[in-house]
Structures are given as structure tokens and as C-alpha cells.
Amino acid sequence: xxxxxxxxxxxxxxxxxxxxxxxxxxxxxxxxxxxxxxxxxxxxxxxxxxxxxxxxxxxxxxxxxxxxxxxxxxxxxxxxxxxxxxxxxxxxxxxxxxxxxxxxxxxxxxxxxxxxxxxxxxxxxxxxxxxxxxxxxxxxxxxxxxxxxxxxxxxxxxxxxxxxxxxxxxxxxxxxxxxxxxxxxxxxxxxxxxxxxxxxxxxxxxxxxxxxxxxxxxxxxxxxxxxxxxxxxxxxxxxxxxxxxxxxxxxxxxxxxxxxxxxxxxxxxxxxxxxxxxxxxxxxxxxxxxxxxxxxxxxxxxxxxxxxxxxxxxxxxxxxxxxxxxxxxxxxxxxxxxxxxxxxxxxxxxxxxxxxxxxxxxxxxxxxxxxxxxxxxxxxxxxxxxxxxxxxxxxxxxxxxxxxxxxxxxxxxxxxxxxxxxxxxxxxxxxxxxxxxxxxxxxxxxxxxxxxxxxxxxxxxxxxxxxxxxxxxxx
Amino acid sequence: xxxxxxxxxxxxxxxxxxxxxxxxxxxxxxxxxxxxxxxxxxxxxxxxxxxxxxxxxxxxxxxxxxxxxxxxxxxxxxxxxxxxxxxxxxxxxxxxxxxxxxxxxxxxxxxxxxxxxxxxxxxxxxxxxxxxxxxxxxxxxxxxxxxxxxxxxxxxxxxxxxxxxxxxxxxxxxxxxxxxxxxxxxxxxxxxxxxxxxxxxxxxxxxxxxxxxxxxxxxxxxxxxxxxxxxxxxxxxxxxxxxxxxxxxxxxxxxxxxxxxxxxxxxxxxxxxxxxxxxxxxxxxxxxxxxxxxxxxxxxxxxxxxxxxxxxxxxxxxxxxxxxxxxxxxxxxxxxxxxxxxxxxxxxxxxxxxxxxxxxxxxxxxxxxxxxxxxxxxxxxxxxxxxxxxxxxxxxxxxxxxxxxxxxxxxxxxxxxxxxxxxxxxxxxxxxxxxxxxxxxxxxxxxxxxxxxxxxxxxxxxxxxxxxxxxxxxx
Ligand SMILES: Cc1ncc(COP(=O)(O)O)c(C=O)c1O
Ligand SMILES: Cc1ncc(COP(=O)(O)O)c(C=O)c1O
Numbered sequence: 001x002x003x004x005x006x007x008x009x010x011x012x013x014x015x016x017x018x019x020x021x022x023x024x025x026x027x028x029x030x031x032x033x034x035x036x037x038x039x040x041x042x043x044x045x046x047x048x049x050x051x052x053x054x055x056x057x058x059x060x061x062x063x064x065x066x067x068x069x070x071x072x073x074x075x076x077x078x079x080x081x082x083x084x085x086x087x088x089x090x091x092x093x094x095x096x097x098x099x100x101x102x103x104x105x106x107x108x109x110x111x112x113x114x115x116x117x118x119x120x121x122x123x124x125x126x127x128x129x130x131x132x133x134x135x136x137x138x139x140x141x142x143x144x145x146x147x148x149x150x151x152x153x154x155x156x157x158x159x160x161x162x163x164x165x166x167x168x169x170x171x172x173x174x175x176x177x178x179x180x181x182x183x184x185x186x187x188x189x190x191x192x193x194x195x196x197x198x199x200x201x202x203x204x205x206x207x208x209x210x211x212x213x214x215x216x217x218x219x220x221x222x223x224x225x226x227x228x229x230x231x232x233x234x235x236x237x238x239x240x241x242x243x244x245x246x247x248x249x250x251x252x253x254x255x256x257x258x259x260x261x262x263x264x265x266x267x268x269x270x271x272x273x274x275x276x277x278x279x280x281x282x283x284x285x286x287x288x289x290x291x292x293x294x295x296x297x298x299x300x301x302x303x304x305x306x307x308x309x310x311x312x313x314x315x316x317x318x319x320x321x322x323x324x325x326x327x328x329x330x331x332x333x334x335x336x337x338x339x340x341x342x343x344x345x346x347x348x349x350x351x352x353x354x355x356x357x358x359x360x361x362x363x364x365x366x367x368x369x370x371x372x373x374x375x376x377x378x379x380x381x382x383x384x385x386x387x388x389x390x391x392x393x394x395x396x397x398x399x400x401x402x403x404x405x406x407x408x409x410x411x412x413x414x415x416x417x418x419x420x421x422x423x424x425x426x427x428x429x430x431x432x433x434x435x436x437x438x439x440x441x442x443x444x445x446x447x448x449x450x451x452x453x454x455x456x457x458x459x460x461x462x463x464x465x466x467x468x469x470x471x472x473x474x475x
Numbered sequence: 476x477x478x479x480x481x482x483x484x485x486x487x488x489x490x491x492x493x494x495x496x497x498x499x500x501x502x503x504x505x506x507x508x509x510x511x512x513x514x515x516x517x518x519x520x521x522x523x524x525x526x527x528x529x530x531x532x533x534x535x536x537x538x539x540x541x542x543x544x545x546x547x548x549x550x551x552x553x554x555x556x557x558x559x560x561x562x563x564x565x566x567x568x569x570x571x572x573x574x575x576x577x578x579x580x581x582x583x584x585x586x587x588x589x590x591x592x593x594x595x596x597x598x599x600x601x602x603x604x605x606x607x608x609x610x611x612x613x614x615x616x617x618x619x620x621x622x623x624x625x626x627x628x629x630x631x632x633x634x635x636x637x638x639x640x641x642x643x644x645x646x647x648x649x650x651x652x653x654x655x656x657x658x659x660x661x662x663x664x665x666x667x668x669x670x671x672x673x674x675x676x677x678x679x680x681x682x683x684x685x686x687x688x689x690x691x692x693x694x695x696x697x698x699x700x701x702x703x704x705x706x707x708x709x710x711x712x713x714x715x716x717x718x719x720x721x722x723x724x725x726x727x728x729x730x731x732x733x734x735x736x737x738x739x740x741x742x743x744x745x746x747x748x749x750x751x752x753x754x755x756x757x758x759x760x761x762x763x764x765x766x767x768x769x770x771x772x773x774x775x776x777x778x779x780x781x782x783x784x785x786x787x788x789x790x791x792x793x794x795x796x797x798x799x800x801x802x803x804x805x806x807x808x809x810x811x812x813x814x815x816x817x818x819x820x821x822x823x824x825x826x827x828x829x830x831x832x833x834x835x836x837x838x839x840x841x842x843x844x845x846x847x848x849x850x851x852x853x854x855x856x857x858x859x860x861x862x863x864x865x866x867x868x869x870x871x872x873x874x875x876x877x878x879x880x881x882x883x884x885x886x887x888x889x890x891x892x893x894x895x896x897x898x899x900x901x902x903x904x905x906x907x908x909x910x911x912x913x914x915x916x917x918x919x920x921x922x923x924x925x926x927x928x929x930x931x932x933x934x935x936x937x938x939x940x941x942x943x944x945x946x947x948x949x950x
Contacts, residue, residue: 095620136603175817317818336686
């Protein structure tokens with residue numbers, strides 16, 4: 001468990017045991033930080049977590065208090081997907097999301113696009129412009145089949161920050177993380193095989209499971225701790241699962257970070273049952289805590305973890321620069337990557353390599369972490385203010401999306417349709433399930449447009465949910 | 476049959492029936508052109524074809540004659556692959572070819588890279604530079620899932636030139652033709668299915684068959700007419716073939732153009748047996764004849780033809796701009812393309828669209844056709860001069876590669892190794908078969924470096940084949 005979560009756990013016990021009673025003021029952040037010898041921000045995170053669970057509340061200029069009556073707006077409960085392998089559906093819905101014509105858009109909360117206008121990204125743009133001008137012929141040939149070596153060297157550096165010790169030859173460059181995931185699924189499983197996934201899960205990996213003729217086994221997932229290892233063990237006992245596909249560090253859509261001991265336990269479990277782990281780390285470097293959490297791959301001793309990532313969330317998706325650290329599956333992964341799209345364009349790879357080498361990447365991420373964390377806090381406050389009291393919200397530890405669970409009477413698919421007619425777009429929850437569960441949920445980003453526009457959009461969504469129209473949204 | 480092939484056929488009959496006897500002079504090109512009301516170049520092509528078959532010979536400044544004794548150096552015979560579906564092997568060999576370190580390279584005859592230094596390509600390079608400078612943010616976002624609309628509009632124009640009438644929404648942009656082929660294979664066939672292919676065939680499509688867990692059924696293929704429809708019908712009768720994968724217009728590796736009536740007959744056969752056709756048209760626009768030959772897709776009435784192509788051979792591979800016209804498979808193809816690598820980078824698509832729209836593409840191809848045809852004639856002459864007399868050579872009708880069949884006693888795999896130590900690289904034939912046939916064959920391009928360097932390289936290869944070292948090359 002990370003430090004702040006541990007502290008929150010201790011405080012939670014204190015409250016539940018009655019050390020602090022309803023109406024009591026909690027120690028100040030500064031005081032507690034001193035007491036525990038930790039940073040102010042660690043305490044702030046612990047308090048925020050308790051706030052999310054409605055165990056404490058902040059009162060402007062007075063500090064944190066145990067509320068008088070237990071409020072609503074906690075984090076969602078552990079998910080309860082059907083406990084059997086299933087074919088993935090929902091393609092129509094995903095296609096619809098992807099092809100949205102949004103000329104009338106007021107606020108596009110449905111996508112997961114990073115902020116790309118920050119000054120810290122400029123050196124990368126400049127570098128690509130210069131390369132395009134100065135080395136056009138390098139941009140026109142087939143490059144190295146495993147990806148540009150200078151990039152792979154820099155990716156080794158990034159991997160080291162998450163606790164992995166890799167060599168450039170342990171990495172294969174791909175056209176984004178989507179290709180990485182698709183290639184890895186095909187490398188570890190054959191038609192008909194079963195893949196264990198978090199529930200909810202990113203729709204792109206689900207659809208890749210479908211296209212590879214595999215079945216998805218959704219595992220109950222906890223909104224702060226990640227995939228339930230107990231449920232996973234039961235599934236492994238019961239079904240011939242081939243691989244576990246997880247996004248444990250800054251999950252999409254929920255934003256949690258699986259605590260480090262659980263990551264290690266996940267690896268041990270995979271080892272015990274001799275299955276592969278495909279780890280999607282695309283948001284990993286966007287964890288608000290620094291240094292970033294370790295990846296599951298960092299515990300890998302026998303090459304069974306295939307780490308997938310890209311710069312699509314940290315820098316920009318249009319570069320299509322992704323990669324795989326395929327462990328013992330390297331040969332198969334190389335083969336499938338080659339047939340999948342042959343080589344990747346060289347110049348974006350070199351530009352990204354330069355950006356990392358010269359420190360631009362670290363600097364940019366420092367900026368983005370702060371920006372996104374601020375966006376999270378504002379959106380959380382907006383949702384709490386405007387949405388029905390029984391709304392549950394995930395508490396992202398990184399990245400720029402969160403997961404909203406409405407009361408079961410609501411239909412977020414209908415809400416999305418009505419909201420779209422007002423120019424406000426949300427990603428309704430059913431796409432994040434193999435079988436169309438989570439119709440009462442949605443994923444929202446907290447970085448499209450400005451905080452003010454987002455606030456107004458949330459207010460409008462809230463009005464729709466609370467007004468007469470809500471009847472139409474009840475399924 | 477195309478006009479020149481028909482003419483050649485008639486002349487062949489005349490020679491074989493004895494109208495022209497050994498030592499006779501044939502009518503002049505000009506005379507025959509007038510007689511048949513066709514262009515000079517059509518007659519020249521017909522004569523070249525007969526020359527390849529050693530039925531006539533050119534004598535400098537005197538014209539064409541029926542030779543005294545039958546010479547060697549004709550085109551290869553129809554291929555005779557094993558007549559059953561097989562798993563594709565040869566990946567190690569392909570990987571080796573792709574990852575060749577060629578620092579010592581004198582001449583790289585092994586690749587199939589277009590000439591990219593011609594002035595006619597400059598406007599495209601310029602346009603990409605400008606776009607990168609002026610619209611960096613368009614280059615950084617996820618684009619349209621089916622590809623940029625402006626590009627798809629222009630691709631409709633290109634398709635029209637090969638006789639297809641398409642709408643932009645009938646086209647899906649891919650990361651090169653390799654992704655197009657992979658996606659189409661997965662769209663039309665499921666694990667274990669059988670795909671009929673030409674023999675020899677491009678190794679990239681063979682490896683895609685392997686990766687999709689499909690089996691390849693190699694069909695006997697004629698070096699000037701393409702896949703034998705008679706053999707194909709027998710295979711269709713005998714095996715549950717799911718799709719036919721062909722490169723009928725400027726084949727890789729042989730360079731033939733399947734005559735138009737046979738293309739139509741191929742389509743009719745696919746219809747009769749209700750199987751799909753995946754048509755790889757990547758070299759189609761590089762046919763030396765103008766206007767270019769029709770595609771099989773142009774005969775498609777019920778959407779069973781999936782046309783695949785890219786600008787990798789016509790312009791440059793590094794742009795990774797390819798596409799599919801998937802016919803009735805559009806929905807499945809969209810799904811598999813999305814999971815395969817999600818969207819393609821936008822700016823190269825726009826640059827290529829502009830290049831086509833403003834006439835740069837047509838102008839460039841005009842230049843390249845002439846250049847490559849000249850390269851072909853020179854390389855053919857070099858091989859005839861320096862290689863053993865029993866060498867057979869394909870007679871490309873477009874593009875920049877040809878196929879050499881050595882006497883069966885030779886091992887081109889060994890030759891490739893020995894030649895590599897001299898800095899001369901060739902692609903040995905076994906990669907173009909599912910099962911490692913064609914070890915006595917090789918594919919050579921006729922555009923790497925200069926004609927002089929190629930000539931010297933061919934001389935060296937010839938020396939290796941004819942010297943004592945040849946013993947070592949005999950298997
Ligand atoms: C969790 C996750 N994995 C993979 C992807 C695909 O990433 P890329 O755009 O690099 O292909 C995304 C993008 O939305 C994602 O959220
Ligand atoms: C016949 C054929 N098809 C497909 C391809 C792959 O093309 P691309 O580089 O556009 O992926 C090639 C490239 O060598 C080829 O020769």
C-alpha cells in the first residue's frame with residue numbers, strides 16, 4: 001500500500017473506532033505531516049481519500065471535520081461482473097463513440113486526450129519539424145523492424161523509473177499502445193482462449209480480445225485497489241485462463257493505482273498458475289505521486305510479463321509511438337508486430353527519443369501531473385455539487401479520467417444521447433464491459449476545454465439527472 | 476490478354492508453324508505497328524517477350540531474327556508447388572533478410588525499395604514539411620478512424636484509373652499495405668482456414684497467413700499469366716478454401732500482369748465457389764503500360780474483392796500510408812483495423828492527398844515507369860551476359876524487381892551468403908514459398924544504386940556461379 005493509503009487506513013480506523021467523533025476537527029495537515037515525518041502532500045492525499053469515502057469533510061478555512069451525518073458520494077463498490085468467460089460485444093457503441101461528429105461540441109468529456117498546448121511540449125514539436133526538414137529521406141525508408149535504436153535506449157530509461165531493468169533489445173516499438181496490446185494478445189493466446197480482465201476495462205483492449213477470437217473473463221475489481229486477487233484466483237482455479245490483462249498503474253477508466261504489494265502478489269499468482277500478464281502501462285508515468293509507482297513488470301523474474309505502453313497519454317496520440325517489453329515472448333511478438341504493420345515511421349521515434357534524452361519528457365510530466373491533479377479535484381467538487389447524492393465517483397491517482405457510478409435507476413446511455421444534443425459528450429459505461437454492463441456509469445475526462453466549461457457541463461448533466469427529464473433517463 | 480501478349484502469341488505460332496524459319500529476319504517494329512494499327516511500344520513489348528522466350532533475337536542495327544539454334548534464358552516454367560494446404564515456415568529467413576546489417580553494402584539487390592531521390596517526389600516532401608510546421612496539432616491528435624477524408628477522396632480517383640468505381644466511404648486507410656493484408660486476412664478467415672496464394676508469393680503476406688493461424692495453399696503460377704485458374708479450380712474443388720490472395724498486377728516477385736480476361740475469370744471462379752479475393756495492388760500503378768491495367772476489383776459486382784494497396788512502392792514506404800477497399804467486409808475490416816493500431820497519423824495522409832490532387836502523383840509515376848523499365852532491360856541484359864546459360868528470368872511488366880531461376884543444382888541461399896561477404900545482397904527464393912521451395916531462385920531489384928554498380932554486382936554473382944566456388948553452391 002502506498003504511504004498516503006496506509007495513513008488514510010489508520011485514520012479511517014480511528015474514526016470508525018470513535019477516536020474522532022461526529023463534529024470533531026481532525027489534526028491539521030501540517031501537524032500530521034510533522035507527526036508522521038511525511039510530506040504535506042501525502043497527508044493531503046490521505047485526507048482527500050477519506051473525503052471521497054465521506055468519512056471526513058473539509059470546511060473552508062477551518063480544516064477537516066468528521067461530518068455530522070454520513071454523506072453520500074463515496075467511491076464505487078467492488079464490481080460484480082458475471083463470473084464466466086464471455087464473448088465481447090459493444091463494438092457498435094465503441095464505433096459510435098470513435099466516429100462522433102462533434103461540430104456542435106461545447107465540452108468533450110468522452111475522450112481520453114492529453115492536454116497538448118502546454119509550453120513544455122513545444123521542444124518536441126520543434127524537434128519533429130526540424131527532423132522532417134533536415135532528414136526527409138530517413139522519414140521515407142523502412143526503418144529497423146524492432147524500432148529505432150535511439151528510442152529504445154531512452155525507453156529503457158523510462159522503464160527504469162518504474163523499477164524495470166531492460167536492454168534496448170528487450171523492446172519492440174509499435175504503432176501506439178493499441179497495436180502493442182493487439183500484438184501481445186495474439187502472441188500469448190490462440191483462438192478460443194480466455195483472457196482475464198479488470199471490470200470495467202478500456203474498450204480498446206476488450207475489442208482486441210474480440211478481434212483475436214478470444215473470450216474475456218471479467219474479474220471483480222476494486223475502485224482503489226484494482227483487480228481482486230481473491231476473485232482472480234477463483235477464476236484461475238475454475239477456467240483455463242491464458243493471460244491476465246491489467247492496467248494497474250493509473251487505471252482507465254477508474255484511475256486507481258494497484259498497491260505495490262498487490263502488484264507483486266498478482267505476479268506471484270500468474271506464476272503459480274503459469275499464465276502470462278499483459279500490463280498496460282500507458283498512463284503509468286502520469287501517476288500524481290513522484291517517483292512513479294513500480295510496474296508489475298518490475299517484479300518479473302521469468303519473462304512472463306509483457307509491458308505495453310505509448311506516449312499517447314503522456315505526450316500526444318498522433319505520434320503513434322508505442323512499445324512492448326515482451327519478456328520471453330520476444331520472438332513471437334516480433335513476428336506478429338512485423339505482419340501487423342511492418343516498420344513504424346522513423347522521425348517521430350527519433351523526436352521522442354531526443355525529447356526524453358534532453359529532459360523534456362520529465363519536465364513536461366512534472367507540469368502535467370500538477371495540472372491534471374488540479375483538474376481532478378475541481379471535477380470531483382463539481383460532480384459532488386451538481387449530481388444526485390447517491391452518485392459514486394472513483395478517485396484517480398493519476399491521469400485525466402474518472403468513473404462515475406449513478407444510481408442504478410439511471411441510464412447513462414440515454415443521458416449521453418440527451419447530453420450530446422446539448423453539445424456535451426460523455427462516454428457511457430457499457431463500452432467498458434464485455435457484455436454491456438455499467439449502463440448506469442460513465443467515464444469523464446477532466447481536461448477538455450477549461451475548468452469553467454467543465455463545471456457548466458457538469459451542472460447541465462446534473463440538471464438533466466435531477467429534473468423531470470430524469471424520468472426518461474431511468475431505465 | 477493484353478495487346479502485346481496477344482501479338483506475341485500470334486507471332487510465336489507463326490514461328491512455331493515455320494512461317495519464319497531459323498535465320499529469317501522478322502518484320503521491323505515500325506512495319507508491324509502500322510500493319511496492326513498499334514503503337515510502336517506495343518510491338519516492342521511483344522518482341523521483347525519473344526526474345527525472353529528465346530524465339531527471336533535482336534541483332535544490333537539489323538532487327539529481329541529467328542535464331543539459328545535455340546538459346547537458353549527463357550522465362551521460368553509454371554511453378555509446381557505441393558498440392559495441399561500447409562503451415563507457413565521461413566520466418567527466421569525473413570527476419571534475417573529484414574534485419575540485415577549492411578554496413579559493407581556494395582549493392583542491395585534484396586530489398587524492394589522505390590527510387591526516392593527523383594525531383595518529381597520533391598513537392599510531396601515539401602508539403603509534408605509545411606504541414607508539420609503549420610498544423611502540428613493536427614499531427615498530434617487521433618484522426619478519423621477510417622482515415623482522412625481528403626485522402627480517401629483522392630484514392631477514389633486512383634481506383635478509378637484501375638476501373639473501380641468507389642466512394643470515399645468504401646475505403647479504410649491503414650499503416651501500409653502490410654496492415655491492409657493482415658487485416659483483410661483476419662476479416663475473411665478464422666483460425667485454421669485455408670488461403671490460396673500464388674507460388675512464389677511475397678513473404679509478408681505468407682507470414683501474415685502464418686500469424687493469423689491460417690494455412691497457405693500454393694497454386695501453380697505461370698510467370699507471364701499469373702495463378703493457374705485450372706489449378707485453382709482443382710484446389711477449390713478439393714479443399715475448403717476461404718479466400719484467394721493474389722498480386723495480379725505487377726506481381727512481387729515475378730513482375731507479370733495477369734491478362735484482363737483471366738482477371739475476370741478469376742473473379743467469376745471466386746464467385747462460383749463463393750470465396751473472397753484479397754487483391755494486393757501495391758505495384759499496380761507501376762505497370763509500364765499506360766493507362767494501367769484493370770484490377771480484379773474492377774470486375775467485382777458483389778463486394779467479395781478486398782483491394783489492398785499503399786504508396787510504399789509508388790512513392791515511399793516510410794509514409795506508411797496504405798488502404799483497403801473492403802467491399803462487403805467493411806464493418807469487420809473497420810473493427811479489425813481499429814484494434815490493430817487504431818488511427819493512422821494524419822499529416823502524411825494529407826500530404827499524399829495533396830500530391831495526388833495537384834497532379835504530382837501522376838507526374839512522378841510517369842517518370843518512374845520509364846526509369847524502371849530501363850532498369851529492367853539493363854539488368855536482364857546483364858544477367859543474360861554473366862549468368863549460366865540455363866538461367867531463367869521473369870520478364871516484369873512493371874515495378875522494379877524480377878525473379879531469377881538458376882539451374883536446380885544451385886543453392887541461392889548459399890549464394891546469398893557468399894555474395895553478402897562481398898557486399899552484394901540478394902533475396903533468396905525460399906522465403907517466397909510457404910515451405911522453403913525455390914532455394915535455386917532469387918529476387919533482385921533493378922533500382923538500387925546505379926546501373927553500373929548493378930552490372931558489376933551481377934558480374935560478380937555470375938563469377939561465383941561459374942567458378943570453382945560453384946561447387947560449394949551446388950546443393
Ligand atoms: C488503457 C489504454 N490502453 C491503450 C490505449 C491505446 O493507446 P494508443 O493511442 O497509444 O494506441 C488507450 C487509449 O485510449 C488506453 O486508454
Ligand atoms: C506485394 C507486396 N505487398 C505488400 C507489401 C507491404 O507493403 P507496405 O510497406 O506498404 O506495408 C509489400 C512490400 O514489400 C509487397 O511487396
